[in-house]
Amino acid sequence: MVFGSRRFWFKLHGWFSLPVWLLFSFVCVTGTIAVMSHEITWITNPEARAENPKNLPKKSMVELFKAVQAQVPDAKVTRIMELEPYLVTAVFVNREDKPPAILYVNPYSAKVQEVNQGLTFIGFMRMLHGWLLFPWHHHYSVGYYLVTLMAFVLMGALISGLVVYKKFWRCFLQPKLRLNQGRQAFYKDFHRLVAIWSIWFFVIMSLTGIWYFVQAVMWHNEVPLWKEAKPISQQVMSQAQQKSLQSPDVLSAALKRSESEFKNFQPKMISFPEHNRDYFRVAGTEGAFLFDDYSYQLLVNPWNDEVSDVRKPSQMNVLQVISHIADPLHYGTFAGLWSKAIWFVFGLLLSTMSITGFLMWSKRTIIKPKKAV
Amino acid sequence: MKVFWLRYRFWINGFILLLPFWFLYQALTPPPLESKWAKKQSGEFSAEVRPMDKEPPYLHDGKREKDFSVIFGDSCANKVKQAYLRVATSAPNLPDDDSGIVHGNTSIQHAHVPFPDVIKTDDRLWLTIQDWQGRIIQLSWVLEK
Structure with missing residues (x-):
């Protein structure tokens, strides 16, 4: 096999993704679900919806804070987070002798609709997709590295695939999908068709993924991205009068x-x-x-x-x-629901890439095992 | 055997996907909390401390740290202006930096305590509290092994 030959690139293409095809697909599927996790929460949990039948104006964070103090008197707020306009505002609180909770506060009526003490679907999908639930050891998680390494797999498979697929741009003008010439022909056409029409998406996913890898290395080595402000000085503290x-x-x-x-x-x-x-x-x-x-x-x-x-x-x-x-590029949140929907569809397509790739390889191998990649 | 290997080798990565189930089980069945160190009292302030885990100190910015919970008793948490948990041979002053600062907003709070590389025999764990009148209150514990 000659270095740089088409066969070399074809083998390289296989080696990029076949050894991790299941993991790759799992990361893509969970990421695709995570893109829509806010909307899935809206559908499945009425308490998470920001219903506004009286068409009230949106309340300020200060008004929501006052409402929380009135409705959950023992709550000590740690964070207020505004989400999509159709979702509740999340108010993170601590309470005496109770686990930390997220209060689901309607941003229009200021009513506390739910006290969530457990794991949210949004949080779970994020952890499953982001680090496969692997534990964090202070500054790093093996799972986070595993997932971010998939960005290199994707980039490598994309580049090698484009080298192997001669004149791939024809696929834009003459897309081909043979449905009745056997499974192998279908897998091949589908794999190529999806890949070519998703190049832009694969590039975005792999580049943002590579950033997450860089970020993981920076966390691991405690390289700060920002210069953190010093704590409030003792001089200021000496003049601070008691207040909550x-x-x-x-x-x-x-x-x-x-x-x-x-x-x-x-x-x-x-x-x-x-x-x-x-x-x-x-x-x-x-x-x-x-x-x-x-x-x-x-x-x-x-x-x-x-x-x-x-x-x-x-x-x-x-x-x-x-x-x-x-994050907006990786999650597709930059233009609201529409961009999320596009990200969801292309996420699903990306999830199929390693599966169709594996199926093609598998069919060839089963018939001719000696010529396996 | 060779055919078997060639055919099934690319399924091996699927075993990685079993690990999230194991980690989920682990997260849902956390180990029991470490035991609290004896309650200490000084005037209207009392507190207990509890190491967050059994592990030795970890490295943070090149320095060793260990995480503790601080459990304030007798509703004294809101009388605290600032508090620090630090290891020292004698009662430490209020520091300019915030290492070992006790943080949280209920009776159970937390601190990332800087630990020296070598623990001396007379090193103790000191909780230094400043109240709103500017008074300093100090509680200390013998360092357990």
Whole structure:
């Protein structure tokens, strides 16, 4: 076999995906389901829906916070997270002698519709797809590496496949799918047809996947992507008078700072200070295309309302930009339900690639085992 | 045998997919909590500590750390302005940095405690609390092996 020959590339194509074809397909299927996990939750759990029969305006995070305090008096809020307009706002809380919970709060009526103490479907799919439920050892998970290595498998299979498939661009003009000439012909045509029409999707998935791999290596080696703000100084603390940070006024002040810092700012996630030397972290969006909902962030000191750190796309370096555009591209969330639906369909198609590839190989091997790849 | 291997070798990766079931089972049946260290009291403040696991300290930013729960008693958690859990031979001062800071918003809180490379015989685990009046309260435990 000559290096660089068509046969070489064909073998390489097989070696990229055949040894891991089941794992690859599993990662693709779980990722495809995860794309629609919010919508599946909406369908299966009425308590997760943001019904608005009275056509009320959306309530602010401060109003939702007050409503939570009134309805679940022992709740100490750690995070408020706004989701799609048709879903409840998730309010993460701790309570005395109870496990941490997520309150499902209707963003229009401010009613607490569910107290979820267990694992959510959204969370489960994310863990299953992201790291196959492998445990985390502080900074790394073997499962996370396994899954992100699939990005290299995909990229390798795509490049080698395009080299093997001569004049593949013809598939755009003359798509061929033989349905009645035997299974092998069908698998072959389907495999090629799906691949060629999904090149753009495979490139996005593998590039974002490679970013997740890079991110995993950075986590593992504790290479920070951001310069973290120092804790609130002892000098500020010495002047801090007693007050609870679980207060609508303090939250309101932090939100006002973010609104004056950014234009057209829509807060999407607020993390409460974990201790008294910690900050309110307000994250949101100005609607920049492709950037995720947390691309604009600031830290607010709850004792003097000073802003300690600001993050926004115009000040990000290349890796920081990638970290904020990777998720919308990988999950297909950048244009709402429509882009998610497209991602779902192409995710399903991608899931079939290693299966049809394996079936073709298997048929050849069973008939002529000695000529196996 | 060779034919068998050639035919079935690419199914081996399927065994990886059994592992999520095992890890799910493990996650649903967590090991029992470590036992709490004896309750310590000083004035209106009392606390117990509990290591999060049996493991030795892990490396974080090149330094050794071990995670602890801090269980404040007698509703004293909201009287705490700031608190730190640290290993030292004598009562430590309030630090400028936040390593070992006790965090959480209920009676059960957590701390990532910096551990020295070598534990000296007179090293103790110190909980240093500052209350809202600026007073310092310190509780300490003998380090278990």
